[in-house]
Amino acid sequence: MDNGIFSLHRGLPWIFLAFLSVYGDVSYSVPEEMKRGSVIGNVAKDLGLDLGKLSARKARIDTEDNGVKYCSVNLNTGDLIVQERIDREGLCAKRASCVLTQELVLEIPLELHRINIHVQDINDNTPLFKEDSLKIEIRESADKGARFLLDEAHDGDIGENAVQGYSLQQNNHFSLNVRSKGNGRKYGELVLEKELDREDNNEIMLLLTAFDGGSPQRSGTVAIHVTVLDANDNAPVFSETVYKATLPENSPLDTQVITVSATDSDEGVNGEVTYGFDRVSDENQVFLLNPKTGDVTVAGAIDYERESLYEMQVSAKDGLGLASYATLIIQITDINDNVPVIYLKSLTNPIPENVTPGTEVGIINVQDRDSDNNKQVHCSIQQNVPFKLVPSIKNYYSLVTTGQLDRELVSDYNITIRATDEGSPPLSSSKTVQLSVADINDNPPVFEEQSYSAYVTENNKPGSTLCSVTARDPDWRQNGTVIYSLFPGEVNGAPVSSYVSVNGDTGVIHAVRSFDYEQLRSFKVQVMARDNGSPPLSSNVTVSVFISDVNDNSPQILYPALEGNSFMTELVPKAAHGGSLVSKVIAVDADSGQNAWLSYRIVTSTDPGLFTIGVHSGEIRTQRDISESDSMKQNLIVAVKDNGQPSLSATCSMYLIISDNLAEVTELKDISSDEKNSKLTSYLIIALVSVSTFFLTFIIIIMGVRFCRRRKPRLLFDGAVTIPSAYLPPNYADVDGTGTLRSTYNYDAYLTTGSRTSDFKFVTSYNDNTLPADQTLRKSPSDFADVFGDCDSSPEVGIDVF
Numbered sequence: 084m085d086n087g088i089f090s091l092h093r094g095l096p097w098i099f100l101a102f103l104s105v106y107g108d109v110s111y112s113v114p115e116e117m118k119r120g121s122v123i124g125n126v127a128k129d130l131g132l133d134l135g136k137l138s139a140r141k142a143r144i145d146t147e148d149n150g151v152k153y154c155s156v157n158l159n160t161g162d163l164i165v166q167e168r169i170d171r172e173g174l175c176a177k178r179a180s181c182v183l184t185q186e187l188v189l190e191i192p193l194e195l196h197r198i199n200i201h202v203q204d205i206n207d208n209t210p211l212f213k214e215d216s217l218k219i220e221i222r223e224s225a226d227k228g229a230r231f232l233l234d235e236a237h238d239g240d241i242g243e244n245a246v247q248g249y250s251l252q253q254n255n256h257f258s259l260n261v262r263s264k265g266n267g268r269k270y271g272e273l274v275l276e277k278e279l280d281r282e283d284n285n286e287i288m289l290l291l292t293a294f295d296g297g298s299p300q301r302s303g304t305v306a307i308h309v310t311v312l313d314a315n316d317n318a319p320v321f322s323e324t325v326y327k328a329t330l331p332e333n334s335p336l337d338t339q340v341i342t343v344s345a346t347d348s349d350e351g352v353n354g355e356v357t358y359g360f361d362r363v364s365d366e367n368q369v370f371l372l373n374p375k376t377g378d379v380t381v382a383g384a385i386d387y388e389r390e391s392l393y394e395m396q397v398s399a400k401d402g403l404g405l406a407s408y409a410t411l412i413i414q415i416t417d418i419n420d421n422v423p424v425i426y427l428k429s430l431t432n433p434i435p436e437n438v439t440p441g442t443e444v445g446i447i448n449v450q451d452r453d454s455d456n457n458k459q460v461h462c463s464i465q466q467n468v469p470f471k472l473v474p475s476i477k478n479y480y481s482l483v484t485t486g487q488l489d490r491e492l493v494s495d496y497n498i499t500i501r502a503t504d505e506g507s508p509p510l511s512s513s514k515t516v517q518l519s520v521a522d523i524n525d526n527p528p529v530f531e532e533q534s535y536s537a538y539v540t541e542n543n544k545p546g547s548t549l550c551s552v553t554a555r556d557p558d559w560r561q562n563g564t565v566i567y568s569l570f571p572g573e574v575n576g577a578p579v580s581s582y583v584s585v586n587g588d589t590g591v592i593h594a595v596r597s598f599d600y601e602q603l604r605s606f607k608v609q610v611m612a613r614d615n616g617s618p619p620l621s622s623n624v625t626v627s628v629f630i631s632d633v634n635d636n637s638p639q640i641l642y643p644a645l646e647g648n649s650f651m652t653e654l655v656p657k658a659a660h661g662g663s664l665v666s667k668v669i670a671v672d673a674d675s676g677q678n679a680w681l682s683y684r685i686v687t688s689t690d691p692g693l694f695t696i697g698v699h700s701g702e703i704r705t706q707r708d709i710s711e712s713d714s715m716k717q718n719l720i721v722a723v724k725d726n727g728q729p730s731l732s733a734t735c736s737m738y739l740i741i742s743d744n745l746a747e748v749t750e751l752k753d754i755s756s757d758e759k760n761s762k763l764t765s766y767l768i769i770a771l772v773s774v775s776t777f778f779l780t781f782i783i784i785i786m787g788v789r790f791c792r793r794r795k796p797r798l799l800f801d802g803a804v805t806i807p808s809a810y811l812p813p814n815y816a817d818v819d820g821t822g823t824l825r826s827t828y829n830y831d832a833y834l835t836t837g838s839r840t841s842d843f844k845f846v847t848s849y850n851d852n853t854l855p856a857d858q859t860l861r862k863s864p865s866d867f868a869d870v871f872g873d874c875d876s877s878p879e880v881g882i883d884v885f
């Protein structure tokens with residue numbers, strides 16, 4: 084026997100299949116009954132595998148029908164090692180060729196190699212006879228040369244190790260004739276060499292030895308008891324030499340399979356045929372042979388998958404031991420009684436959501452123990468999932484992705500794989516593979532709104548909450564954890580962080596300082612939401628902060644100036660009629676809207692009935708014509724109030740002198756202001772007189788020119804209370820954006836000072852010290868009209884006091 088001689092050949096050269104998996108066959112030849120741990124061969128070397136990667140690629144031995152794994156692979160050396168007892172007789176019984184198929188599976192990529200192990204027989208079975216002793220009855224009348232069939236000895240081994248011959252113990256009457264059956268099996272016949280004499284010796288003991296051809300040789304013996312009888316002429320004769328029957332597997336007990344029959348032409352006991360099986364084997368437990376009728380019936384479980392063919396020897400013996408033999412072959416037919424079984428051989432779980440379509444995720448193996456069509460299995464995935472099965476080698480399938488996965492949409496898959504065979508009716512089974520999808524940071528945080536607005540009233544407390552922003556990120560754990568921060572920037576030249584702060588975890592935005600509407604009405608900040616992935620993803624949103632006004636500025640009175648002359652604010656001509664504009668209080672308010680809407684009121688006055696003030700215009704007019712009895716000195720205290728809640732106010736004093744004559748005024752003034760200013764006053768008078776003279780000349784020239792042209796004169800003075808720019812607070816001049824009032828705003832405030840806009844502005848300095856002393860204001864508008872002739876008599880016409 085070729086113990087230890089292993090022959091190796093590549094069954095198939097390298098074959099490339101889907102996914103570049105490589106498959107190859109390798110064959111080894113080993114004797115049966117090798118010790119566990121013995122090395123069969125080096126698969127790594129023989130298949131050209133990288134020894135270092137065996138472990139990483141999960142190299143392992145698998146079997147087709149998930150049966151016993153007879154060998155294993157040593158991941159360090161690549162050796163194929165005996166793992167389980169390999170008993171050739173147990174595996175292959177009498178079959179001449181006994182091939183054990185194991186599979187070497189490697190992953191990434193899936194690689195499958197078939198390992199064929201040819202199990203060689205060793206002589207481990209002894210020839211055995213069915214019984215310990217054999218009884219033969221021979222008539223004394225038997226002729227010399229008569230032959231008597233002997234039971235065959237059986238040996239589990241095959242070939243040379245099976246029964247090779249018989250030998251008979253030395254004796255006086257019989258010799259042994261060894262014969263062969265067609266299938267190579269040997270049996271013996273006793274040949275009568277010397278006639279028997281029952282009277283001399285009615286019983287002979289012989290020892291028959293069967294030996295095999297193994298090394299060392301093994302043998303078995305049986306004792307033959309020969310009883311010498313009177314006469315039995317005919318042996319039973321079977322109707323057929325070979326009986327054949329087919330039987331479906333799973334046939335119930337007592338199913339009639341076939342009936343064997345033999346006839347014996349003798350009469351009585353000599354003609355009574357008894358049937359029996361002629362072998363020691365399990366098959367006798369599966370079938371029952373009725374000794375009397377020859378009916379073969381089912382007596383055990385018929386399983387095609389265990390045994391598909393039974394071959395038995397049946398004997399027919401007559402009452403005196405003459406026997407003949409026939410062969411009974413029972414062919415079992417397959418029934419589709421095994422459901423396909425799905426094995427999950429390998430699975431990558433979880434799989435990252437960004438795997439490219441077509442990625443192999445797992446390896447599926449389907450097995451069906453039936454044969455032919457009953458074994459043909461189709462595998463499929465029924466659900467609508469982005470996975471498919473790609474047939475690989477034999478009954479292997481790769482589970483691959485067919486589309487892009489998105490953990491945020493589907494994070495778990497239960498993939499039901501259904502396997503159906505082609506039997507009729509078909510059998511099927513299914514298996515559910517659970518697969519999770521692992522997260523990849525593929526979603527940036529997204530703000531719930533496109534932009535945010537926060538409204539805050541000025542003078543807020545630092546630290547107060549303005550608003551809160553929220554961004555969502557559907558990724559998993561830190562990939563979906565959102566952190567908020569301010570995008571660096573500037574507001575009014577200062578870093579944005581000195582205005583607001585954002586809570587990194589909650590997105591709540593706080594004011595860092597108290598805002599002043601008069602300085603800053605609104606600003607924008609960029610808030611960034613970033614997740615905690617690596618690399619992180621982020622997005623921005625704009626938060627607009629609008630500051631609303633609070634009535635925190637009291638009206639500011641521009642005219643009359645607080646620190647102005649406490650003696651005289653305006654000079655009122657004695658001739659002033661009721662309704663004449665006398666003066667005007669001019670005030671502004673830095674707030675806006677209602678908070679800057681001013682109203683004017685006279686709080687106290689020397690003569691309450693004489694003057695009134697326009698509630699919104701601040702214009703002070705006479706209520707009636709001035710009479711001689713009116714006091715020359717009239718003082719008014721005017722309150723200016725805005726419309727805020729609560730409202731703020733300011734007051735000013737207005738000193739009005741009713742006089743046509745500056746000298747009178749001067750007297751009056753002298754009385755009150757002593758001699759201190761007399762020098763100054765005289766300079767002043769000189770200056771005034773000269774200016775007034777110049778002014779009068781100028782007027783006369785203009786009037787003369789107009790008169791000459793006979794043109795309708797235009798009204799010279801109309802509501803012409805002009806505020807020189809010097810009266811405006813310095814910041815009012817700055818009309819541009821960031822911290823101060825805008826031009827329109829400024830203009831609003833300006834408009835509140837008068838109900839009419841002036842179209843004529845005096846450029847002279849507005850100061851009561853420069854009032855013309857006596858030249859002006861003597862004439863009423865109608866006087867002017869007289870001078871110019873056909874002046875229209877608009878009720879609006881009036882000479883305003885400067």
Ligand SMILES: *[C@@H]1O[C@H](CO)[C@@H](O)[C@H](O)[C@H]1NC(C)=O
Nearest residue numbers: 493494495496497498515517
């Ligand atoms: C998958 O099956 C498991 C267990 O049967 C179940 O808990 C889970 O909800 C299933 N998942 C899906 C996505 O159907």
Ligand SMILES: *[C@@H]1O[C@H](CO)[C@@H](O)[C@H](O)[C@H]1NC(C)=O
Nearest residue numbers: 522523524559560561562616
């Ligand atoms: C987050 O995403 C990255 C890849 O972008 C991944 O490696 C990591 O496992 C993810 N984290 C979690 C908790 O899923």
Ligand SMILES: *[C@@H]1O[C@H](CO)[C@@H](O)[C@H](O)[C@H]1NC(C)=O
Nearest residue numbers: 570609611620621622623624
């Ligand atoms: C955030 O805003 C800044 C400036 O406004 C811009 O440069 C950047 O591209 C934005 N980032 C994102 C993710 O939108």
